[in-house]
Amino acid sequence: MGLQAYSGPGWLLTKAEQIINWGRSRSPWPLPYGTACCGIEMMCALAATYDMARFGAERPSFSPRQADVLIEAGTITKKMVPVLRRIYDQMAEPKWVIAMGACACSGGVFRTYSVQQGIDDVIPVDIYVPGCPPRPESLLYALLKLMDKIQQDHPLYKQRADLAETLGVER
């Protein structure tokens, strides 16, 4: 991105993709979805000591419709699976998912009839955070990784592909 202000109002030189990604990665509003002990650690990361708001996760959104990042912190029982899926479906694009803790990643210690063995069977996961529970630093690191990932995104590609398809041209 080039930003110049020699005199007067100045000018900005960038790509649309870049500025979209820049905006998106700097405000990943989380949807805190704490279903077990990991939720406590997530709350800690959101609270004053670790202050996740520093990274743009300013406002934990308790409505899926206004959230960008689903932080799934805790065990997902099979009874909860439809709820999780529905919440994910309710989130508006673009959306990302952080699976926090061993339980969300793989079922953790609960290899039983009632626990979902990893939420990636149900919804797509972008970042896995290992640990039982992961420390708040791990969650912050995951958020930074997610920001990296968002920055490598090509938000306009899909639009272009759709357009090419409608026009019937090679892209």
Added chain:
Amino acid sequence: MSLQDRIRHCLQNDVLDLFQCQGDLFVQVPRDRIVQCLEKLRDEPGLEFDFLVDVVGVDNSALHEKEIKAREKALAKEKEKAEESGETGVENEPVVLEVPPRFDVIYLLLSLKSNERLAVKVKVPEEDPEVDTVTTIWRAADWPEREIFDFLGIRFRGHHNLKRLMMWEGFGSYPLRKDYPLQGKGEERHLDYDE
């Protein structure tokens, strides 16, 4: 009168067994008399077990299996001994070992007047796993009974809402039965949108 005597006096012939276990007093009563027995225990002056702490179900199948194996072993040993000592001709008819009923339902009672506790137990066979509900006496039995139904498959006759409590509707098994594998039988719950 000791608590034991008072219970015997109150329930009379319904006492199938009365024993102390780990400091708790257990009384076993016939399955079809459970409601009457609990009512009597609640209303009898001097006992007044008026508070239902919990209702629990127990699957004893693993324990029974172990016991039967031990008994079979003991019998075989006895037979060997008899043969060794030359006792031939004694026709040992094959012993059929009787399996006790598979399930227990245990009602934990507390008397708020005298602060005494009692566990009332009924045996429930696998072929006909049904007990009368005690929600007619204590509404508090509602969820515990549903939990037992959910996990062990014991039905409670007359319960007003006998649905699964922890597992979802349509879950086909009873997961706390000892022959159910820990990792389940692959039951999954799927989302279907109404459209």
